[in-house]
Amino acid sequence: MITLTNIKKTYNKGAVQALNDISFSVEKGELFGLIGPDGAGKTSLFRILTTLLLPDAGQATVDGCDVIKDYRQIRNRVGYMPGRFSLYQDLTVEENLNFFATVFGTTIKENYDLIKDIYQQIEPFKDRRAGKLSGGMKQKLALSCALIHKPSVLFLDEPTTGVDVVSRKEFWAMLKKLKQEGITILVSTPYMDEANLCDRIALVQKGDILSIDKPAGVVSSFPGELYAVRAANTHLLLQDVRSYPGTATCFAFGDALHVTFSSEAKDLKDYLHSKGHMDVSIVKIDPTIEDCFIHLLK
Amino acid sequence: MPSSIPPPVITTDKLTKRFGHFVAASELTFQVDKGEIFGFLGANGAGKTTAMRMLCGLLKPSSGKATIAGFDVYTQTEKIKRSIGYMSQKFSLYDNLTVAENIRFYGGIYGMSIAEIRAKTAELLQELQLEKEAKTLVSDLPLGWKQKLAFSVSIVHNPDIVFLDEPTGGVDPVTRRQFWDLIYHAADRGVTIFVTTHYMDEAEYCNRVSIMVDGIIAALDSPTRLKQQFGLDNMEDVFYELARNAKRKAD
Numbered sequence: 001m002i003t004l005t006n007i008k009k010t011y012n013k014g015a016v017q018a019l020n021d022i023s024f025s026v027e028k029g030e031l032f033g034l035i036g037p038d039g040a041g042k043t044s045l046f047r048i049l050t051t052l053l054l055p056d057a058g059q060a061t062v063d064g065c066d067v068i069k070d071y072r073q074i075r076n077r078v079g080y081m082p083g084r085f086s087l088y089q090d091l092t093v094e095e096n097l098n099f100f101a102t103v104f105g106t107t108i109k110e111n112y113d114l115i116k117d118i119y120q121q122i123e124p125f126k127d128r129r130a131g132k133l134s135g136g137m138k139q140k141l142a143l144s145c146a147l148i149h150k151p152s153v154l155f156l157d158e159p160t161t162g163v164d165v166v167s168r169k170e171f172w173a174m175l176k177k178l179k180q181e182g183i184t185i186l187v188s189t190p191y192m193d194e195a196n197l198c199d200r201i202a203l204v205q206k207g208d209i210l211s212i213d214k215p216a217g218v219v220s221s222f223p224g225e226l227y228a229v230r231a232a233n234t235h236l237l238l239q240d241v242r243s244y245p246g247t248a249t250c251f252a253f254g255d256a257l258h259v260t261f262s263s264e265a266k267d268l269k270d271y272l273h274s275k276g277h278m279d280v281s282i283v284k285i286d287p288t289i290e291d292c293f294i295h296l297l298k
Numbered sequence: 299m300p301s302s303i304p305p306p307v308i309t310t311d312k313l314t315k316r317f318g319h320f321v322a323a324s325e326l327t328f329q330v331d332k333g334e335i336f337g338f339l340g341a342n343g344a345g346k347t348t349a350m351r352m353l354c355g356l357l358k359p360s361s362g363k364a365t366i367a368g369f370d371v372y373t374q375t376e377k378i379k380r381s382i383g384y385m386s387q388k389f390s391l392y393d394n395l396t397v398a399e400n401i402r403f404y405g406g407i408y409g410m411s412i413a414e415i416r417a418k419t420a421e422l423l424q425e426l427q428l429e430k431e432a433k434t435l436v437s438d439l440p441l442g443w444k445q446k447l448a449f450s451v452s453i454v455h456n457p458d459i460v461f462l463d464e465p466t467g468g469v470d471p472v473t474r475r476q477f478w479d480l481i482y483h484a485a486d487r488g489v490t491i492f493v494t495t496h497y498m499d500e501a502e503y504c505n506r507v508s509i510m511v512d513g514i515i516a517a518l519d520s521p522t523r524l525k526q527q528f529g530l531d532n533m534e535d536v537f538y539e540l541a542r543n544a545k546r547k548a549d
Binding site: 036037038039134135136161162163164165166167169190191192205234235251252253254255290293294297 | 340341342343440441464467468469470471472473475478482496497498499502503521522532533534537538541542544
């Protein structure tokens with residue numbers, strides 16, 4: 001449904017490399033995640049695929065159409081929710097939706113089924129101006145507008161950034177439903193924990209793909225064994241585990257440290273006891289996507 | 299009274315802000331100790347921003363009491379502003395000034411002398427390993443470096459408290475952790491950290507956490523005790539449990 005072949009993009013006459021030779025494809029009906037921090041090139045990729053930006057080199061197709069030659073067809077077939085809120089702030093909720101429906105030659109009524117679940121949540125506020133909506137409601141309106149012409153592919157650029165845990169969970173539940181409607185979805189996020197909700201993911205950093213696989217595949221490619229180390233004072237524990245000679249890597253993860261060792265760490269517990277940590281627990285754990293990302297960054 | 303225990307750096311007593319009939323923040327009562335890392339969490343629209351603005355002396359409360367670094371939020375707002383630092387992900391540094399110019403600018407704003415600024419600049423550049431980038435425009439720095447510089451600049455004047463509003467949004471996982479190393483370092487030196495975040499693993503790094511829902515503080519304790527209290531494994535689940543029934547979704 002989406003293919004990219006050796007896509008390159010630079011800015012400032014080549015000084016800034018946004019995308020370095022990116023190739024991958026997304027299958028029909030797939031929920032595909034681009035996972036990476038700011039500056040990874042996620043937005044450049046979206047803008048190329050939605051025909052808003054020309055690549056320096058390489059080819060890309062969306063729903064069988066070339067992003068340069070067939071840009072008009074692509075614009076009719078895709079839905080795009082940019083990272084920055086880009087609806088008309090001084091139009092009401094309903095006016096925005098009507099506007100996007102009209103631009104694409106359709107009506108709200110015609111595709112109401114597709115947006116019903118999402119739009120119903122903001123329908124009580126349909127006479128409110130979009131600029132006066134809360135973050136979560138703007139997000140729902142933007143998604144409704146991106147869907148109103150029943151696109152075959154949906155591009156969502158960081159839809160959950162700056163949104164609280166509750167709204168994030170709601171949003172991913174909506175995406176799951178849209179996937180069931182057969183819509184192909186490419187979504188980007190800086191939240192590593194959202195990767196597990198995708199069929200496949202690409203971990204991206206500074207214009208390069210670090211890994212591309214199913215979430216379980218990314219996790220299983222983590223080399224070696226990972227341990228969670230816990231004690232009462234995590235902050236001091238972090239310094240002490242890092243100073244232990246057998247420690248290869250050590251990062252804080254919530255209330256635990258995630259640690260890999262360069263050699264067998266038989267005396268770690270004793271070592272930590274000698275540093276004054278009493279209630280030390282060391283457990284072997286499965287890595288998370290974030291562990292894998294950190295490993296691949298090195 | 300034993301004199302060894304320093305007084306709380308932030309105390310609020312039924313601090314409330316109303317906009318017309320809408321109660322944005324309702325009877326907030328809490329204390330934050332010196333050198334504490336205090337996580338200030340809440341759903342979108344829960345009233346965090348309103349509360350933070352009152353604590354920074356930028357918004358007059360409707361009722362209740364609060365002192366920040368010993369200063370009253372009604373009558374001593376200028377003194378409060380001099381005693382606090384502030385950093386947000388959205389705005390903190392001037393992109394079209396160099397690294398050294400940004401430090402000089404903020405030092406000047408906070409009334410530091412030229413000699414103090416010069417010494418502090420050298421110290422910061424060394425600490426952040428940015429000596430070679432002193433004359434680089436901030437716009438040319440990678441995001442992670444910008445965030446670290448922004449944090450250091452926000453405490454350039456040795457404030458009692460620093461308010462960090464989603465300081466780690468969008469940065470990569472390694473830089474995010476390096477940023478927390480800086481936070482710990484500052485807290486160890488006695489700077490009180492008041493931080494908001496949407497990353498629930500970061501909530502675990504705080505000494506204590508408050509969670510706002512619909513304008514009130516729905517929970518306030520150490521992450522360990524909050525997890526025990528709700529019988530849940532992690533702070534994300536605690537947050538979800540408290541915030542999922544929130545009525546307000548405004549920002």
